[in-house]
Amino acid sequence: MARMTMIEAIRSAMDVSMARDDTVVVFGEDVGYFGGVFRCTQGLQQKYGKTRCFDAPISESGIVGAAIGMAAYGLRPCVEVQFADYVYPAYDQIVSEAARLRYRSNGEFTCPIVVRMPTGGGIFGGQTHSQSPEALFTHVSGLKVVVPSNPYDAKGLLIASIEDPDPVIFLEPKRLYNGPFDGHHERPVTPWSKHPLGEVPDGHFVVPLGKASVRREGSDLTILAYGTMVYVAEAAAEETGIDAEIIDLRTLLPLDLDTIVASVKKTGRCVIVHEATLTSGFGAELAALVQQYCFYNLEGPIARVTGWDTPYPHAQEWEYFPGPARLGQAMRETMEA
Amino acid sequence: MANKVSLANRNREEIGRMTEHGPLSLHVPEPEVRPGGTPDFSNVPIPKAGSVPRPEVDVDPKEIRDLAYSIIRVLNREGEAVGPWAGTLTDEELLQGLRDMMTLRTFDARMLMAQRQGKTSFYMQHMGEEAVSCAFRKALAPGDMNFPTYRQAGLLIAGGYPMVDMMNQIFSNERDPLKGRQLPVMYSSKEHGFFSISGNLTTQYIQAVGWAMASAIRNDTRIAAGWVGDGATAESDFHAALVFASTYTAPVVLNIVNNQWAISTFQGIARGGSGTFAARGLGFGIPALRVDGNDYLAVHAVAKWAVERARRNLGPTLIEYVTYRVGAHSTSDDPSAYRPKEESSAWPLGDPVLRLKNHLIKRGAWSEERHKQAEAEILDAVIAAQKEAESHGTLHAGGKPSVRDMFEGVYAEMPPHLRRQRQEAGV
Numbered sequence: 114m115a116r117m118t119m120i121e122a123i124r125s126a127m128d129v130s131m132a133r134d135d136t137v138v139v140f141g142e143d144v145g146y147f148g149g150v151f152r153c154t155q156g157l158q159q160k161y162g163k164t165r166c167f168d169a170p171i172s173e174s175g176i177v178g179a180a181i182g183m184a185a186y187g188l189r190p191c192v193e194v195q196f197a198d199y200v201y202p203a204y205d206q207i208v209s210e211a212a213r214l215r216y217r218s219n220g221e222f223t224c225p226i227v228v229r230m231p232t233g234g235g236i237f238g239g240q241t242h243s244q245s246p247e248a249l250f251t252h253v254s255g256l257k258v259v260v261p262s263n264p265y266d267a268k269g270l271l272i273a274s275i276e277d278p279d280p281v282i283f284l285e286p287k288r289l290y291n292g293p294f295d296g297h298h299e300r301p302v303t304p305w306s307k308h309p310l311g312e313v314p315d316g317h318f319v320v321p322l323g324k325a326s327v328r329r330e331g332s333d334l335t336i337l338a339y340g341t342m343v344y345v346a347e348a349a350a351e352e353t354g355i356d357a358e359i360i361d362l363r364t365l366l367p368l369d370l371d372t373i374v375a376s377v378k379k380t381g382r383c384v385i386v387h388e389a390t391l392t393s394g395f396g397a398e399l400a401a402l403v404q405q406y407c408f409y410n411l412e413g414p415i416a417r418v419t420g421w422d423t424p425y426p427h428a429q430e431w432e433y434f435p436g437p438a439r440l441g442q443a444m445r446e447t448m449e450a
Numbered sequence: 451m452a453n454k455v456s457l458a459n460r461n462r463e464e465i466g467r468m469t470e471h472g473p474l475s476l477h478v479p480e481p482e483v484r485p486g487g488t489p490d491f492s493n494v495p496i497p498k499a500g501s502v503p504r505p506e507v508d509v510d511p512k513e514i515r516d517l518a519y520s521i522i523r524v525l526n527r528e529g530e531a532v533g534p535w536a537g538t539l540t541d542e543e544l545l546q547g548l549r550d551m552m553t554l555r556t557f558d559a560r561m562l563m564a565q566r567q568g569k570t571s572f573y574m575q576h577m578g579e580e581a582v583s584c585a586f587r588k589a590l591a592p593g594d595m596n597f598p599t600y601r602q603a604g605l606l607i608a609g610g611y612p613m614v615d616m617m618n619q620i621f622s623n624e625r626d627p628l629k630g631r632q633l634p635v636m637y638s639s640k641e642h643g644f645f646s647i648s649g650n651l652t653t654q655y656i657q658a659v660g661w662a663m664a665s666a667i668r669n670d671t672r673i674a675a676g677w678v679g680d681g682a683t684a685e686s687d688f689h690a691a692l693v694f695a696s697t698y699t700a701p702v703v704l705n706i707v708n709n710q711w712a713i714s715t716f717q718g719i720a721r722g723g724s725g726t727f728a729a730r731g732l733g734f735g736i737p738a739l740r741v742d743g744n745d746y747l748a749v750h751a752v753a754k755w756a757v758e759r760a761r762r763n764l765g766p767t768l769i770e771y772v773t774y775r776v777g778a779h780s781t782s783d784d785p786s787a788y789r790p791k792e793e794s795s796a797w798p799l800g801d802p803v804l805r806l807k808n809h810l811i812k813r814g815a816w817s818e819e820r821h822k823q824a825e826a827e828i829l830d831a832v833i834a835a836q837k838e839a840e841s842h843g844t845l846h847a848g849g850k851p852s853v854r855d856m857f858e859g860v861y862a863e864m865p866p867h868l869r870r871q872r873q874e875a876g877v
């Protein structure tokens with residue numbers, strides 16, 4: 114066991130995977146010598162050489178397209194897109210190519226790639242360093258979508274993603290890289306070194322894709338969250354005194370419906386929270402599933418707390434961000450309904 | 451691992467038996483020097499100032515292919531303007547150019563400091579590249595449109611855009627023309643021919659071509675200029691821009707600012723085997739010129755040549771400005787992790803401000819004393835603008851854009867769902 118930040122855990126996942134399997138290659142903008150703008154690949158080039166970890170030209174479509182070609186050959190590329198906000202040039206490669214390769218070739222060609230990218234806001238990054246585009250990927254058949262919320266999960270999920278036979282979109286909440294963030298931006302963040310989930314095994318382990326984790330047991334209502342919002346939910350539960358059951362989805366696709374349904378059947382109430390915009394967000398899918406499978410157990414309407422339906426603003430970041438106050442308000446309303 | 455494909459696991463012996471050439475290997479380019487090494491640019495060929503010919507603007511692009519591999523330079527080591535590209539600017543204009551570059555440099559220094567003091571979240575400076583945007587701006591006419599990146603604020607400074615408005619944007623304060631919505635330095639000013647900066651690389655290169663095509667469709671006289679960095683030329687949109695510009699002979703100047711670095715990535719990663727970035731234009735039949743980007747006179751002369759071509763409906767020109775990013779990529783970057791600290795002083799094309807200053811002294815139009823005085827005046831002007839901007843707030847203190855502004859401007863007319871959300875937000 115070691116103490117790791119989320120950055121170190123992600124790096125360790127790639128390190129372990131590269132050591133075990135020489136078909137694993139890592140590349141992306143600034144990931145080679147420098148080790149990535151968030152330093153997630155630091156040291157990998159020195160350790161595994163320039164042909165296993167290298168800088169890519171600034172071409173996201175090129176990075177993903179090349180990864181698909183390498184995967185078709187038999188490698189396992191784990192590539193980095195510098196920010197999720199820059200993935201759109203690669204969207205065609207991901208949606209039309211990576212996601213469909215297995216299906217359209219009847220399994221003759223497959224695409225075991227991982228596309229890693231920092232996601233979410235809270236760093237005053239404006240509209241080009243803050244977006245949460247997960248729903249653009251969960252909407253596409255053939256992709257898996259993972260959003261870890263802590264170093265332990267990040268490492269185990271990333272190893273599982275690299276070993277997965279299908280393309281995985283791996284979204285790393287950048288506001289969590291150095292410590293759990295509960296939305297109280299005016300308070301200092303506790304570093305991962307002081308958090309139990311900053312304790313991570315050095316070697317190989319996996320957190321299986323498609324399994325949620327119950328982060329807090331409770332009986333009043335269920336909060337469905339992932340990434341940064343897990344900590345916002347914890348803060349809101351504490352501040353409202355509402356005995357919330359908090360589910361960290363960890364993998365959005367495939368989704369752990371059993372854990373969700375069991376919880377909502379128990380509590381009878383459900384609040385969904387994500388940082389991405391509301392309309393057609395992943396919360397809409399969750400709400401539809403919860404009402405389908407838990408309709409007769411629900412004691413009130415399902416609530417969604419999300420980023421507003423505007424581009425991510427710079428100055429108004431904390432008015433945009435769905436923090437503990439907004440979530441707490443929705444929880445109280447749900448309890449009263 | 452279960453899914454390993456046998457092809458990936460062929461061993462070298464097996465491969466050796468299959469071909470007389472031995473196994474393949476992957477080439478990954480590396481810069482000559484990394485931290486700890488001694489910078490050495492002796493392999494960068496720098497032609498003598500004045501040595502590159504100046505063709506007529508209606509030249510057949512096929513005849514000037516070598517200009518994509520040379521460097522057009524006007525100022526020589528002695529500070530004299532020499533050769534066929536010299537003589538496009540008067541003393542007055544050159545003095546203004548010097549003032550613009552000095553202003554940009556001072557502006558950068560103050561804003562970097564303001565960022566460190568927590569008055570804004572982020573800043574990007576131009577150190578070493580001031581001549582490119584400042585001189586280019588002077589080759590344009592009113593009504594022309596730039597599609598800039600984040601490192602062309604000289605277009606605004608040299609175009610007379612008020613510094614205080616730039617600072618208001620940087621501070622995201624109550625006077626921010628963009629209402630706090632955009633990251634600092636992502637300015638927008640239609641009036642000053644400065645298209646809204648997106649922050650997503652290269653998306654706007656092809657938009658510049660589209661704007662220029664529109665001007666041609668409407669039989670207008672205005673032209674457009676696209677801007678991209680060395681690194682960002684790798685994006686597909688760069689190639690889309692070149693093919694559209696080539697096919698429709700669009701009245702556009704396509705600028706590549708090769709400052710040697712794209713964050714930590716040296717220019718060889720984006721350039722590959724083509725020799726130069728300018729050479730990218732040749733396959734599209736677009737005249738392509740390389741110019742000393744630290745030479746105000748050369749930049750202006752080449753820009754003027756390209757602007758005239760566009761204006762005369764002769765089509766696009768690709769220009770590569772050879773320069774060097776002296777500072778960090780942004781306030782989030784520390785270049786000492788990936789390049790030697792001394793690299794910028796070893797850069798063979800010198801400092802654009804110093805070079806123009808020395809030239810003006812040589813011409814008898816300037817002096818050390820006047821330069822000192824100008825430095826002080828400029829600093830005063832920048833500080834005065836900053837005081838005024840700060841009186842309207844900084845990112846975390848004082849006047850702010852309203853939270854209502856966050857909901858405005860997503861659409862021409864606010865749809866009901868946003869209206870509901872705004873109410874829910876209580877604003």
Ligand SMILES: Cc1ncc(C[n+]2csc(CCOP(=O)(O)OP(=O)(O)O)c2C)c(N)n1
Nearest residue numbers: 199601649650651679680681682711712713
């Ligand atoms: C589509 C996209 N991908 C990645 C980035 C992140 N990014 C911002 S600037 C930059 C480097 C650009 O280098 P270059 O084009 O040489 O311009 P310079 O910064 O040197 O002026 C990168 C990778 C981005 N802004 N947009």
Ligand SMILES: [Mg+2]
Nearest residue numbers: 679680711712
């Ligand atoms: Mg560059």
